[in-house]
Amino acid sequence: xxxxxxVQELVDRVAGKWSVCILVAAAxxxxxxxxxxxxxxxxxxxxxxxxxxxxxxxxMLVRTVxxxxxxxxxxxxxxxxxxxxxxxLTIITWAERHRADVAQARERYDTRT
Amino acid sequence: xxxxxxVQELVDRVAGKWSVCILVAAAxxxxxxxxxxxxxxxxxxxxxxxxxxxxxxxxMLVRTVxxxxxxxxxxxxxxxxxxxxxxxLTIITWAERHRADVAQARERYDTRT
DNA sequence: CGGAATCCGGGATGATACTG
DNA sequence: CAGTATCATCCCGGATTCCG
Numbered sequence: 001x002x003x004x005x006x007v008q009e010l011v012d013r014v015a016g017k018w019s020v021c022i023l024v025a026a027a028x029x030x031x032x033x034x035x036x037x038x039x040x041x042x043x044x045x046x047x048x049x050x051x052x053x054x055x056x057x058x059x060m061l062v063r064t065v066x067x068x069x070x071x072x073x074x075x076x077x078x079x080x081x082x083x084x085x086x087x088x089l090t091i092i093t094w095a096e097r098h099r100a101d102v103a104q105a106r107e108r109y110d111t112r113t
Numbered sequence: 114x115x116x117x118x119x120v121q122e123l124v125d126r127v128a129g130k131w132s133v134c135i136l137v138a139a140a141x142x143x144x145x146x147x148x149x150x151x152x153x154x155x156x157x158x159x160x161x162x163x164x165x166x167x168x169x170x171x172x173m174l175v176r177t178v179x180x181x182x183x184x185x186x187x188x189x190x191x192x193x194x195x196x197x198x199x200x201x202l203t204i205i206t207w208a209e210r211h212r213a214d215v216a217q218a219r220e221r222y223d224t225r226t
Numbered sequence: 227c228g229g230a231a232t233c234c235g236g237g238a239t240g241a242t243a244c245t246g
Numbered sequence: 247c248a249g250t251a252t253c254a255t256c257c258c259g260g261a262t263t264c265c266g
Contacts, residue, residue, distance in 0.1 A: 008130070010208040010215060015128035017121070033228050044260055049229060059218025070227045071266085080211050087203040094200050095123040098193050102123060105172025146248050157240055162249065183247040184246085 013058065014084055018043055018051040023077065024092075026061065027085045030074040060084070126171065127197055131156055131164040136190065137205075139174065140198045143187040173197070 013019065018040070025031060025039045037048055052075060055061040060081040066072040077085060126132065131153070138144055138152045150161055165188060168174040173194040179185040190198060 006212050006216070007205060007208045008134075010212060011133060011204060012130050014208070015133075015204070017125050020124060020128075021121075037228095045229080046261085047259065050259090057219055057222040058215045059222075065228095071229090073228060080214055083211075084204070084207055087200075087207050090200040090203055091124060091128070091197070092120060094197055095120045095127070098196075099119050099123060101193055102171045103119070106170055109170040109172075150248095158249075159241090159251095160239070163239095178248095181247095184249090186248060 010058075013054065014060070016051070018047055019055060020088055022048075022051055022055060022075075023060070023081060023085050023088060026075055026077050027082070030064070030076040033073050033075075036075070055081075123171075126167065127173070129164070131160055132168060133201060135161075135164055135168060135188075136173070136194060136198050136201060139188055139190050140195070143177070143189040146186050146188075149188070168194075 014023070021040045021043065022036060025036055031039070033048070033052075036052075037043065037045065040048070043051075052061065052063070056063050056075075060078055061075050062078055064074045064076070066074070127136075134153045134156070135149060138149055144152070146161070146165075149165075150156065150158065153161070156164075165174065165176070169176050169188075173191055174188050175191055177187045177189070179187070
């Protein structure tokens with residue numbers, strides 16, 4: 001696993017905090033900007049925009065603009081991103097299964113003499 | 114996917130750049146500090162130490178000290194971390210498979226008028 | 227509604243030096 | 247060999263403002 005290699009960069013990019021949130025939130029179908037903003041507690045508008053742009057640039061998201069008033073923009077996962085989402089779910093499931101274990105390990109580590 | 118929730122934090126922690134590198138490097142068996150330093154190009158000694166401590170604290174790594182001269186310290190994955198490593202391999206494999214796709218998507222995005 | 231642009235503070239990170 | 251300590255820096259991301 002060499003830093004600087006493309007795979008490393010790609011893993012970093014898609015494993016980012018907000019990227020994961022967006023991929024999960026958009027997994028169930030097209031979702032609007034404001035819906036994402038509400039679904040992802042704590043994200044700033046700026047980071048939402050930037051992360052969406054990066055994911056779109058990487059071919060993970062399709063951005064569809066409906067020229068209505070008010071404007072309506074929907075984001076949906078590409079097939080490639082759906083594969084990624086499935087893989088991410090494995091990690092998330094793992095994290096849920098071991099949440100208590102990690103908490104316990106931390107406590108033991110922190111209370112060591 | 115709510116930021117602030119424990120699962121989110123855990124995914125963030127284990128999905129970190131150096132954490133992934135260390136987990137991969139240690140997957141094939143116990144590995145020494147200096148071996149990690151050489152295996153992970155670009156990591157500073159400081160970040161290696163900090164990331165190792167965090168992974169150990171979270172119960173992902175076991176640190177074994179052999180009281181020899183010079184000192185010998187080996188790090189190995191816990192069963193929990195081995196499960197995580199398997200899941201990470203899925204992501205890494207995905208990244209390798211789609212490396213070219215992402216590069217092409219970026220080029221198209223950047224050269225758009 | 228869905229952004230873009232700007233400013234700016236702090237935590238993450240690197241560099242360097244020292245040590246049991 | 248396997249770290250720790252300290253300082254300096256840098257850039258990530260929040261806050262704010264403005265816009266079609």
